[in-house]
Amino acid sequence: MTGVDEVIARVHREEWARVVATLARRLGDLDVAEEMAAEAFATAVERWPVEGVPPNPGAWLTTTAYRKAVDRLRREVRREEKHREALMLSDTPEPLGAVDDDRLRLVFTCCHPALAMEARIALTLRMVGGLTVPEIARAFLVQETAMGQRITRAKAKIKAARIPYGVPFREDLPARVTGVLTVLYLIFNEGYLASDPAREPVRGDLTAEAIRLTRLVRALLPADGEVAGLLALMLLTEARRAARVSAGGELVALGEQDRGAWDRELIAEGHALVRARLASxxxxxxxxxxxxxxxxxxxxxxxxxxxxxxxxxLYDQLVRLDPSPIVRLNRAIAVAEIDGPQVALAEVDGLPLEGYHAFHATRADLLRRLGRSAESRAAYDRAIALAANTAETAYLVRRRDQLAGP
Amino acid sequence: MAQYLMSVLNESAVATDEEQAAIDVFNEQLQADGHWVFAVGLASPGTATVVDGRDGEPVFTDGPYLESKEHIIGFWIIEAPHLDVALRLAAAGSKSCNRRVELRPILGE
Incomplete structure (x- = not known):
């Protein structure tokens, strides 16, 4: 990569959401905003290597995209012989002002609860993250045309149903922020434990993108404890990524990881966020x-x-907030370390998680520790049949095959 | 301002007196707040007639176009600046008539 290419890639990462968000507000049309932002970046790729990088690349891109949009609207207006709309658009963009609010509006629009979850994820990655449709399609192993249609349909609904380009009502805000965090966490988890057996088990591109988007949302909503909590959770999980899959492509359990390979910088940042929340x-x-x-x-x-x-x-605290069987399963894993596998197994048995591979993997491990090899083997078999992640399957197969006796 | 069709989904039975009273309160609020355009209840699907007048003599068929367990028993047309307002009205409407509603934008110009 040449110097200018690197600058363009960096500016794309840093400025894409801002450019789309500002245009969307000023044009009142997300679709045109996205298209013109993409065109402005294409123009930058052509011109910056020749003319040099402008002193304020973000402003240059916004202005370029806005002028393209105005030109296009004027052409359309002329075609339709309606002049009124064109007169309302001026050539000179407003000074960059409430841009951060624009990006927040963009996030809330993309994560609107009237859209299907899949559409929210795709739109957020496209509009806020700046990923291309082929990139998003690859990330979720969906045909490019299908992903394109998903995004187009979502944009059409936003327009026809008038999903507002704005920050939610105060009373709706907690639920809407939770909705945004759900989208970000789903993106992260798909990267952290890819659900498709055809993919590499850990996808650093997706986890990095989820962290980047969460940092952005945190900058926009600095007072929200849950946003900080999600960022800390992602950082502390991401910190262990290098130690999580062995050279042989096998998942490494938390207790067996090489802790020297953990990213101390991410851990320090995550701990600082957790401490700040506790202090609040x-x-x-x-x-x-x-x-x-x-x-x-x-x-x-x-x-x-x-x-x-x-x-x-902490799990007791979590059960009070979210008494779901999965939380209770995870609590039982910790209980095993204090009260032993027998107590933990009693808590695990009877949880309604028959179709969940981690339920069987947990039972298998507890049964193994209790010396009940045959039952453990059966549980490993169930877990292996249900697990989708290649690294996890490899790990479970080895553990099963290490069991003593018939 | 945009307009939305808010259809009331139902599996059986017409509104009870309590439900009708709650609907009246909701309707008055819609009118007071300037969201009201129109609202009606519908007779049961069994009373419907499908009419095809596209070709020569019109053809009449007894019964509803779609046979389904769920059907629309009434609707509102409301006016709202955007979907977030319409969703709130739909939630209040659903609560008042004690049934689910489907919110659908009406095509503008």
Whole structure:
């Protein structure tokens, strides 16, 4: 990559959402905003290597995209012989003002609850993340045309149903922020534990994108504890990424990871966020509690130093916020470290998670520790049949094959 | 301002007196707040006639176009600046008539 290419790639990363967001507000049309932003970047790719990078690349791109939009609208207006609309658009863009609010509007629009979850994820990656349609299609292993249609349909609904380009009503805000965080966490998790067996098990591109988007949302909503909690959770999870899959492509359990390979910088940042939330004295939401659990794990230099009673206490707190069977399953894993596998197994058995591979993997491990090899083997078989991630399957197969006896 | 069709989905039975009273309160609020355009209840689907007048003599068929367990028993047409307002009205409308509603934008110019 040449110097200018690198600058363009960086500016794309940093400025795409701002350019789309500003245009969307001023044009009142997300579709045109996206198209003109893409054209402005294409123009930059042509001209910056020759003319040099402008002193304020973001403003240059916004202005270029806006002029293209005005030109296009004028042409359309002339065609339709309607002059009124064109007169309302001026050539000179307003000074860059409430741009951050524009990006926040963009995030809320893309994550609107009237859109299907799949559409929210795709739109957020396209409009806010600046990923291309082929990139998003590849990320979710969907045909490019199908992904294109998904995004087009979502944009058509936004327009026809008048999904507002704005920040939600105050009363709706907590639920809407939760909705945004759900989208970001789904993107992260798809990267962290790719659900498709045809893919590499951990997708650094998606986790990095999810973290980048969450950082942006955090910059836009700095006072929201759950946004901070989700960012901390992602950072503390991402910090362990290098240690999580072995050279042989096998998932490495938390207790067996090479903790020297963990990213100390990400851990330090995640811990600082968790500490700041604790210091706030406000009751934490589920992402903050999950982040705190991950902070306890990443605090231990050796798995034997893990403060399991703290982990269980945090899971108790989480169960109160979210009494779902999956949370109780994870709590039981921590309980096993304090009260032993027998107690944990009693808590796991009976959870309505028959179709969930981690339920069977957890039972298999507890049964193994209790020396009940035959039952453990059967549970591993169930887990392997249900697991979709290649690294996880490899790990489960090895554990099963290491079981003693018939 | 945009307009939305808010259809009331139902599996059986017409509104009870309590539901009708709640609907009246909701309607008055819609009118007071300037969201009201139109609202009606519909007779049961069994009373419908499908008419095809596209070709010569019109053809009449007894019964509804779609046979389904769920059908529309009434609708509102409301006016709102954007979907977030319409969604709130739909939530309040759904609560008042004690049924689910489908919100659909009416095509503008």
């Amino acid at each position: 004295g406000q009751a934490p939401g589920r992402y903050q509690v999950l982040a705190a659990i991950n902070a306890v794990h990443t605090d231990a230099r050796d798995v034997r130093d893990t403060d399991w009673s703290q982990v269980v206490a």
